Amino acid sequence: MNYLVTGGLGFIGSHFIEHLLNRSETQSILNIDKGSYAANKNFRPADYRYKCLIEDIGNINKKCDLIKEASHFDVVINFASHSHVDNSLENPLSFLDNNINSFFKFLEVCCAWQKAGKIGKLVHISTDEVYGDLTDSSKSVFDEESPLRPSSPYSSSKAAQEMFIHSFRKTYNLKANILRLSNNFGPRQHFEKFIPTIILHALKNESIPIYGDGSQEREWMYVENCVKYITQICHRETNFEDYCISDGTSVENLHMAYTIYNIVKRIANLPSAPIIEHVKDRLGHDKSYKLNCEKFKKDFQPCDHFNFNQGLRKTVDHFFYNFLKSEVPLPHLAVTEGSF
Numbered sequence: 390m391n392y393l394v395t396g397g398l399g400f401i402g403s404h405f406i407e408h409l410l411n412r413s414e415t416q417s418i419l420n421i422d423k424g425s426y427a428a429n430k431n432f433r434p435a436d437y438r439y440k441c442l443i444e445d446i447g448n449i450n451k452k453c454d455l456i457k458e459a460s461h462f463d464v465v466i467n468f469a470s471h472s473h474v475d476n477s478l479e480n481p482l483s484f485l486d487n488n489i490n491s492f493f494k495f496l497e498v499c500c501a502w503q504k505a506g507k508i509g510k511l512v513h514i515s516t517d518e519v520y521g522d523l524t525d526s527s528k529s530v531f532d533e534e535s536p537l538r539p540s541s542p543y544s545s546s547k548a549a550q551e552m553f554i555h556s557f558r559k560t561y562n563l564k565a566n567i568l569r570l571s572n573n574f575g576p577r578q579h580f581e582k583f584i585p586t587i588i589l590h591a592l593k594n595e596s597i598p599i600y601g602d603g604s605q606e607r608e609w610m611y612v613e614n615c616v617k618y619i620t621q622i623c624h625r626e627t628n629f630e631d632y633c634i635s636d637g638t639s640v641e642n643l644h645m646a647y648t649i650y651n652i653v654k655r656i657a658n659l660p661s662a663p664i665i666e667h668v669k670d671r672l673g674h675d676k677s678y679k680l681n682c683e684k685f686k687k688d689f690q691p692c693d694h695f696n697f698n699q700g701l702r703k704t705v706d707h708f709f710y711n712f713l714k715s716e717v718p719l720p721h722l723a724v725t726e727g728s729f
Contacts, residue, residue: 390415392463392466394465397420397432405466406434421469423443445487461509462507463626464508465508466511467511467512467514471484492550510565515547519551519569520537521539532633532680566629570610571678573611589708591654600667600671605675607639607640608680611697611701614694619634628688632688634680646665656706
């Protein structure tokens with residue numbers, strides 16, 4: 390298998406590449422990443438099968454000699470997106486430019502490559518946030534047929550990506566999967582995200598800021614489980630379906646803060662209870678997301694995975710041993726959410 394991965398210096402993308410490099414059938418991986426502030430510049434696998442190009446995906450048709458040298462990519466996996474909801478509220482235009490304009494140019498290139506036999510199919514990584522707030526829906530859970538009603542500029546840009554893929558499928562016969570993932574967590578996630586924020590504030594024995602009353606509910610999936618699910622879909626050459634993907638573990642934000650704090654205090658000398666700081670709620674904050682993943686379970690085989698508690702402990706261990714033990718000062722952080 391020859392892979393082209395976009396956004397592979399990001400959180401899920403880098404774990405996906407690591408997973409591929411541990412598989413014997415992986416022949417080559419080309420990672421194209423813009424190298425934005427959220428990129429992990431230290432992710433440099435020492436493997437001859439891996440190459441990385443720092444470039445905006447909207448420019449790759451003009452600048453990527455590495456692509457011109459390659460004869461064929463079996464699958465293109467697109468992780469590349471700005472994903473920080475709070476940033477999208479403060480600067481929505483940057484999300485239009487990156488997640489829509491650059492993505493559209495990239496999609497046009499994918500169509501041309503596919504027509505020329507240069508790629509097999511596109512696997513596009515989306516999010517459960519495209520559905521909007523479950524409490525605004527008549528359903529108790531979202532599935533692949535649920536309407537898209539995004540609430541933020543970020544989720545609107547992700548929904549727009551999906552609409553372009555749907556139209557390119559019909560008009561240009563693009564072969565593509567769309568995967569709507571629940572919130573991911575795990576080692577190396579960016580500091581601005583929700584779970585790393587709780588862990589690092591706890592390690593510094595600082596108050597943990599929580600939006601509103603903390604009753605917002607999210608489904609969580611450990612990243613190493615997620616990349617295994619994505620890999621299964623990549624290996625189905627003739628499957629171009631859309632899938633909701635989650636492990637089904639649903640947790641309220643406030644409960645998550647207490648759960649993480651209790652893990653942290655067992656490995657660090659912390660007081661018996663956290664200090665919770667309830668801050669002003671985010672504009673347009675969705676109350677709940679839940680996914681029905683029966684279609685994915687029907688079409689694919691189950692694989693070994695970490696349960697939620699195992700994944701959470703591995704995540705806490707990562708931040709404890711890599712940041713608390715270092716001499717690098719921990720930044721002051723604000724609570725956010727997001728998967729990528």
